[in-house]
Amino acid sequence: MAGGTAGAQAIAMVFSPVVTRLYGPEIYGLLGTFLAITSMISPVVALSYPIAIVLPKEDSDAKGIVRLSIYIADHIYWFDDWSKALDGIDVVIHTAASAHIMNDSAADPLAEFRKVNTAGTLKLARQAVAAGVRRFVFISSVKVNGEKTGRQVEGVRRSFSEEDVPEPQDAYAVSKYEAEQGLMAIAEETELEVVIIRPPLVYGPGVKANFRLLMKWVQRGVPLPLGAVHNKRSFVALDNLVNFIIHCMDHPKAANEVFLISDEEDVSTTELLQKMARAFGKRSLLLPVPVGLMTFVAGLLGKRNVADRLFGSLQVDSSKARDLLGWKPVVSMDRALTGVRFGLASVSGEERPENTS
Numbered sequence: 001m002a003g004g005t006a007g008a009q010a011i012a013m014v015f016s017p018v019v020t021r022l023y024g025p026e027i028y029g030l031l032g033t034f035l036a037i038t039s040m041i042s043p044v045v046a047l048s049y050p051i052a053i054v055l056p057k058e059d060s061d062a063k064g065i066v067r068l069s070i071y072i073a074d075h076i077y078w079f080d081d082w083s084k085a086l087d088g089i090d091v092v093i094h095t096a097a098s099a100h101i102m103n104d105s106a107a108d109p110l111a112e113f114r115k116v117n118t119a120g121t122l123k124l125a126r127q128a129v130a131a132g133v134r135r136f137v138f139i140s141s142v143k144v145n146g147e148k149t150g151r152q153v154e155g156v157r158r159s160f161s162e163e164d165v166p167e168p169q170d171a172y173a174v175s176k177y178e179a180e181q182g183l184m185a186i187a188e189e190t191e192l193e194v195v196i197i198r199p200p201l202v203y204g205p206g207v208k209a210n211f212r213l214l215m216k217w218v219q220r221g222v223p224l225p226l227g228a229v230h231n232k233r234s235f236v237a238l239d240n241l242v243n244f245i246i247h248c249m250d251h252p253k254a255a256n257e258v259f260l261i262s263d264e265e266d267v268s269t270t271e272l273l274q275k276m277a278r279a280f281g282k283r284s285l286l287l288p289v290p291v292g293l294m295t296f297v298a299g300l301l302g303k304r305n306v307a308d309r310l311f312g313s314l315q316v317d318s319s320k321a322r323d324l325l326g327w328k329p330v331v332s333m334d335r336a337l338t339g340v341r342f343g344l345a346s347v348s349g350e351e352r353p354e355n356t357s
Contacts, residue, residue, distance in 0.1 A: 082124055086131035091249045093137045094121060099172060113175035121179040125186050125194075135193040135255070137248050140180055142200045142234075142260060143173035148312040159234075159315040162258045184256070193255035195248045197241075200262055200316055204238025205340055210309060215340065218276040218284070225294060227286030229269040231313040234262035237336030240329045247327050254325060260316040265333045269310050279337040 086092070098116040125136050145160040146167040168174045180196050187194040203211050217224060244261050248254040267275065270286060277284035291311050298307035321327045331339075 082127045083131060086128055086133060089128075089131065089133055091135045091137065092124070092128050092133050093139075093245055093249070094124060095139045096120075097139070097176070110171040110174060113171045114178065117172070117175035118178045118182065122182040122186070125183055125192065129186065129190045129192045133192065135195065135249065136183065137195045137197065137245060138179065138183055139245075140176045140196050140198045141173060142198045142314070142316055143170070144168050144177045144180065144198055145260070145316075147314070148308065149315050150313060159317040160260060161317040162260055162320055180258070187256050195254045195256075196258040197244065197248065198258065198260050198316075199236045199241055200234045200260075200314060202236055202238055202241055203340060204336065207340060210306070214273065215276055218273060218282065219280050221282060221285060223285040223287055224273065225287045225289035226269055226273055226310065228288035229291055229311055231268050231311055232266045233269070233272070233312075233314050234266050234316045235272075235333065236262050237329070237331055237333065237339075239331045239336060239339070243330045244321065244327055247325055251325050257320075257324070259318075259321045259325075261318045261321050261327075262316050263329050263331075263333045263336070264318055266315050267333070275334055275337055278334065279341040 096116070098113055121138065128136055142160060144166050145164050147169045149158050149160055166177050168177045183194045183196065186192055201211065207215075240263055241261070244259070248259070273286060274284045295304075295307045295311060298304055
């Protein structure tokens with residue numbers, strides 16, 4: 001049996017370069033949906049229903065989760081009345097947001113972001129209050145603090161913290177900050193407990209944008225001119241973010257607080273690419289091209305924002321989460337990148353740490 005499994009995996013690996021050129025992303029999305037559905041239906045057909053869906057201990061909690069999931073999946077973009085979905089719910093974890101304006105010609109991008117990120121969030125929070133929800137966990141963004149950190153005069157690297165005066169630079173960050181302010185105002189006026197989490201870049205299975213592109217280049221063994229980048233950036237693995245969210249659901253000291261979290265392994269772009277290469281079992285092919293030269297070229301090509309992300313520093317200080325809540329990352333960056341490599345949903349395999357009251 002083991003030999004057959006290994007053989008099947010070997011065949012898949014051999015033909016994957018051909019298959020990926022025959023089918024586009026839409027087909028793979030359809031395949032992912034099909035596999036997700038069959039993975040839930042198969043145990044039911046085999047009369048092993050308990051392993052099909054992870055259920056809470058109480059049936060009432062399970063019914064509440066099902067109702068909320070159905071409403072979110074069916075109405076997330078336009079639904080206006082959440083009262084039925086919130087009935088009997090104790091904690092709301094609000095992750096939905098508009099991160100990009102699909103219409104690049106929008107006359108007022110901030111107004112578009114505010115519709116979902118600010119007004120939508122506060123509407124949901126007010127309805128949560130009316131429904132008797134105890135706690136509202138809001139996933140904001142480190143962009144509320146600013147776009148980058150640098151060096152202090154004495155040469156010591158500076159990290160963003162919860163004590164910093166917010167400096168949102170773009171419309172998305174402004175809309176998130178306004179939502180934070182509105183939530184805290186609601187918390188002061190009502191009994192709703194609000195927890196605000198500002199994560200840096202989140203990576204895990206399904207990661208998109210520049211992080212995904214870098215991983216593809218590393219996987220294919222493409223030589224990259226990024227061997228002499230000495231910045232420092234904070235990241236947070238999906239496992240660590242989810243674990244912290246769960247931590248914040250019931251920890252008494254998390255109420256009405258703002259938290260910045262990370263993997264607590266700040267790395268340069270060069271170090272990140274080296275870690276990616278190890279996750280793929282490949283040699284890192286990084287050329288030591290001067291950062292100043294690449295920044296200049298990026299400016300000429302109109303890609304200065306990309307250069308800022310690759311060469312700039314953005315570090316967060318997660319000591320508040322560690323000291324106040326007793327939280328610590330449950331998975332290392334190396335292990336999380338291995339999870340991204342194999343497309344695993346979770347690689348931590350560790351128990352949630354106990355609360356410290």
